[in-house]
Amino acid sequence: MESFSYPIGRFEYGKTYTIAETKSHIQTISALPSKLFNIVNPLSQAQLETPYRPEGWTVLQTVHHIADSHMNAYIRFKLALTEDNPFIKPYEEALWADLADGAGAPLDWSLQLLKYLHLRWVMLLNSLTEEDLQRTYFHPETKRVFPLQEVVAMYAWHSEHHYEHIHRLCLREGWIAE
Template identity: 40%
Template sequence: MDNRMLDPIRFPIGQFEPTINITDEDRNNLIHQIPEMSHRLRAITQDLSPIQLDTPYRQEGWTIRQIIHHLADNDMNAYLRFKRALTEHEPMSSTYREDLWAELHDYQHIPIEDSIFLLELLHRRFYILLRGMEPVDFHKKLRTAVLGNITLDIALQRFVWHNRHHMAQIESLIYKYC
């Protein structure tokens, strides 16, 4: 096992572990978490100063500002992957160099409010899309470079885990300095 995955600072909620056969109730619980994620992000970051926003959550890690902009970029990509999987046969999901995106000019100069607002709107649309899906739709697949072929059930679990993972990183830094 990769020792980086065991790092509690880098992975405060642990590594992603999918449940292969989730129940309809489990799926609905995941879906209902989505609208609250951006509200929680807004709540935990609302009182942070610019210095705090530009503090890395760990040595050689991203700043809180970079994490927030990354969440917006990642969730846009995830939403599009879902739409492609619903309309195409096992599409290959595109990858991107998130490490390099985090170094681009916009991550440094766009207010976090823009990304949080984008997340609120995007999560609302994603929630509506997911609520309109039939249980059989969650068995559709997409291909990924990291996870291989996965169902939309697993992609949904990964989406929620990813948001919780990064919010835990932000919270760990806030609690460390408060």
């Protein structure tokens, strides 16, 4: 079950990253909207409504979740860049996924949102200096201070994590060839 839940492994918190690694993470974030479009756009409605694992989200919910999560991440970056170690607002991801726009909105809405959100987010990320990447926010649930450099890595991981949920489902079901 671990490989269904964490197909690329768990994110490792507390690491530091070189500028080259951060640039690579930004490229991963930048690539997600087109990778996601290419894998989910050909799927039928029935396929979109298939959970990626037992008791997991459907493909459609996963795409909507990525949009929700990355919108929150973008706002958190802007808060950290304009305030001194702000407290960020957590949200209930599973409950958001069950709302009408998380479970039943058209796929294209979140794909388009991600396309344009990532254009802005990557523009912002590419403008950051090494000093900016050391800026932080405080997450009240984990009681941790997160430097933006680590958050870039975490969202690169998040991008690949959910992409692989969908990709591996498509392979298992024979919807795509390797």
